[in-house]
Amino acid sequence: MARDSYMNVQVGVDYYPEHWDESLWEPDVKLMKESGVRVVRVAEFAWSRLEPSEGDFQFGWLDRAIGLFHKYGLLVVIGTPTATPPRWLTHDYPDVLPVFADGRIFHEGVRGHRCYNSASLRKYGNRMIDRLARHYSSHPAVIGWQTDNEFGMLDCHCDSCNNAFRTWVKGKYGSLENVNEAWGTVVWSGEYSVWEQLTVPYGGSPHQNPSLLLDFQRFQWEAVADFQKAQIDILRTVCPEHFITHNFHSYPQRLNLYPVGEELDVAAFDYYPNTSPAKQSTTPYSGALSLDLTRGIKRQNFWIMEQLSGSPVCWMPMWRTPYPGFIRAYAWQAIARGADTVVHFRWRSAAAGAEQFWHGLIDHSNVPGRRFAEFTQFAGEVNQLSDLLKGTVLKNEAAILNSHEQLVALDIQPQVENMDYYENIKQYHRVLTKLGIGCDVINWREALDGYKVVIAPSLYLMDEEAAAGFEAFAAEGGTLILTNRSGVKHMNNVAVMQQLPGLLSHAAGVRVDEYDPIGTEPHSIVDEEGTAYACSQWNDLLTPVTAEPIAWYGDDFYAGIPAVTVNRFGKGQVYYFGTHAEESYWSGLLEGVAEKEGLLRFAGLPEGVQASVRSGESGSFLFLLNLSRQPQAVPLSRRYSSVLDGGERSGELALAPYGVEILKL
Known part of the structure; x- marks a missing residue:
């Protein structure tokens, strides 16, 4: 499979076969195929099932799941599972766990409990990735990899980070004299006289030397990029035909996205537009910014690795259910602003764990409903237009x-x-x-x-x-x-x-x-x-x-x-x-x-309506999206042809609440 397979315009889902009885797998995969799904992400949190104890690799269950995806013609992206180190690893090698400034430990039980500078995490995580890569390098269904999951700033103050930060500062400044001069440590008698005095900014106060604090952020940015690069080097060596991405999330981020994105083939974003009616005046625009920012990470088209499918909840009280048309409209907004693949989180709401009510396309009842039907409509439209939109990009001035x-x-x-x-x-x-x-x-x-x-x-x-x-x-x-x-x-x-x-x-x-x-x-x-x-x-x-x-x-x-x-x-x-x-x-x-x-501009947009243009060898396409609960009318300057239904559009274009139109320019 060519590495440019990430450029296909397609729809997918996130699926966790390890969470479900195996009797559900084939009916699920069959329904995915029928609903228009083309790609599936798996395994980014599955380390304990892939390696239940040190050195005991168990890939059989994932083989069977990926085999089913291949049987039904679905493509697979595998997540490297380093965001959730298993308990045998954190128990036997406690340096894996991050340490807060006050000495508290970031314990297991949720996710993200991994220090980027941990030697044990690097050793066992890279070993797992190497085994996975070698096992699936030639599998015809596997096309790519997602590194870890939703990188972010940990502000870890463990011994590994302390030593690594000191080494980083030495590499940047060379001498303590240079450090003292650059940071202005003479203020409040903060000058360093021996390297052992230079540590991560423990401190009982947040109001520490601003130069130290900024460099500590920069050090962490490089640590994340280096942690990921070790994974990418393995994947590039073993799976040269596969593409590599990472799913960024929740802007603004203190994490510097640009060096982390530099080594990727394509950037990805986890997109959860707010469903609350009180947020309807702001959500379309904050969402548009998030999508444009993601496109800017590599200045090229991107993926959505998690797209809203129902009411989220886990870290906050439950949101309102998506209004009719909301799921389809916001998924099209992502494509309008440069997403080539939109992967919905998740196929079915989880029956266990902390995210039980982070709703998927199908509820716990396992009976497809209104949201699933809307998703199926969207997937069908994307599949219809996939060849037409492939290779099209935004060209902004x-x-x-x-x-x-x-x-x-x-x-x-x-x-x-x-x-x-x-x-x-x-x-x-x-x-x-x-x-x-x-x-x-x-x-x-x-x-x-x-x-x-x-x-x-x-x-x-x-x-x-x-x-x-x-x-x-x-x-x-x-x-x-x-x-x-x-x-x-x-x-x-x-x-x-x-x-x-x-x-x-x-x-x-x-x-x-x-x-x-x-x-x-x-x-x-x-x-x-x-x-x-x-x-x-x-x-x-x-x-x-x-x-x-x-x-x-x-x-x-x-x-x-x-x-x-x-x-x-x-x-x-x-x-x-x-x-x-x-x-x-x-x-x-x-x-x-x-x-x-003389900027290209589509004037006369009502509140909540957005316009984007994607252009390529197949032509230019104007996306008009009503991301509001009110019907809107958009003035058209001439006659257009709709690529959704082939009809002609002119005069005033009526858009229903969460209505979508795509016009050939």
């Missing part, structure tokens, strides 16, 4: 930059009440989505070639290389939008000793003379037409150098002082937002920028 370093640094030292790095990104992305403008969300260090408009929120940490890249983008004709709290610090989390926005001052053409952390206190800005808008969080008092003001503060002692500026820079322009303006101001400004830059 606008981007928002995302940085885990900025997020973590701002979390270490919160700047002001109500300022949240990711929530601000949500607003900018929501505005673009409502305007019908496609947007990529990419690593802030990525090349910006091909984009016309780039929003770069709160570049709090900055270096000369990054600043030069932003200047080059604007000089060559790009529109760059900067926001407050940019250029504040060097990359070692130490403040710059120059007027803000520091290294970005030349591009912005403005200087910050003073700032006012206003938090939630009501303030306003006034634009060139005299219209007032609310602003919050932070007010930079700006003095234009080469920039032109386009909005001014409307109140307080700095009424009349510039709040938003634009600077002509080479062939392009750089906006600087000294404050966090309300959504309507951003909407008007971005609408004007889009018109000036």
Whole structure:
């Protein structure tokens, strides 16, 4: 099976044969086939069944399950089971278990109880992966692997992590003198005199040296990437024809997704849009951001490895059941924004364990119902359009930059009440989505070639290389939008000793003379037409150098002082937002920028309706999705052909609640 099999547009399910009596397996697999399922994920939590005691490998049950999938023509992705080390391993080799800063142990019983730096976990986990890979490398049903499950930050403080962190710091800085200088440890007499004094940040207070705390995060990012790479190296060697993915989850993440995603063939995401009616005004847009962010991990199409199938519960009270059309619409939203394969979690609700009421497509009764019928409809539509959509991608001209370093640094030292790095990104992305403008969300260090408009929120940490890249983008004709709290610090989390926005001052053409952390206190800005808008969080008092003001503060002692500026820079322009303006101001400004830059835009979208375009050799396809409980009407500028039913669409397109339309452009 070719490694590019992950590019197929298809539908799947997550299935746990080890949870069910074997008499259920074949009826389940037969029904999967009949419902349109093409791919199944298995075994990511099954270590205790695959190796019930040290060295006793038992793959027979999985052989029989995968044999059934093959019999019915279904493809299989196997999860490496390192997220759930078995009890024999944690009992005999306790270094596997993470340790919290206060000395408490992250015990077995749930999942994720594994220290990425544990020598025992590396040894026995890699042995398991090698055995699995060799056993299934030539099986005709197996096409790929998922590493571990939902990597995240553990903040482990065990002896292994302590030693590994010290080694990491030595490798980065070389000498204690360099560490003391870079971290500014002279403050509060924190200087190190021998290496043994340098440890993970135990501390009884969270308010420790911010440079130490940021580097501890970076160390953990590299530990996760290294832990995964050891698995990938085995899989690449033994199964060169199989693809490799990982299922990221729950944004924002402190974990830096980009180095973890670098070694993968394709990124994946676990997508659980909120079913609550109270969240209907926000869920479509926060979900769109999550999908665009996942696509940006590798700047290519991705998988959904877990898609909502019913009410989730385990870590929180039970959500509302999905409204009719919800499951289908949000699964199509994932495809519209670049997912090639959508795998639903799970086939049937679990009868045992902590996730018994994290509902699957089929309830405990084992009687397929409304949700299953909706899933079957979706799977049938995808199978009908699979060949047409294969190879199609999104080609956006606008981007928002995302940085885990900025997020973590701002979390270490919160700047002001109500300022949240990711929530601000949500607003900018929501505005673009409502305007019908496609947007990529990419690593802030990525090349910006091909984009016309780039929003770069709160570049709090900055270096000369990054600043030069932003200047080059604007000089060559790009529109760059900067926001407050940019250029504040060097990359070692130490403040710059120059007027803000520091290294970005030349591009912005403005200087910050003073700032006012206003938090939630009501303030306003006034634009060139005299219209007032609310602003919050932070007010930079700006003095234009080469920039032109386009909005001014409307109140307080700095009424009349510039709040938003634009600077002509080479062939392009750089906006600087000294404050966090309300959504309507951003909407008007971005609408004007889009018109000036000629961005592809689908205008006139009602609330809750989203538009995306996928293009490829087979053509371009416009996805229109009503992700709300109200019927909506979308104006069409010309006559289109629907690829769902072949009919013609023109005038005003009526979309039922959670209605979906796909038009040939």
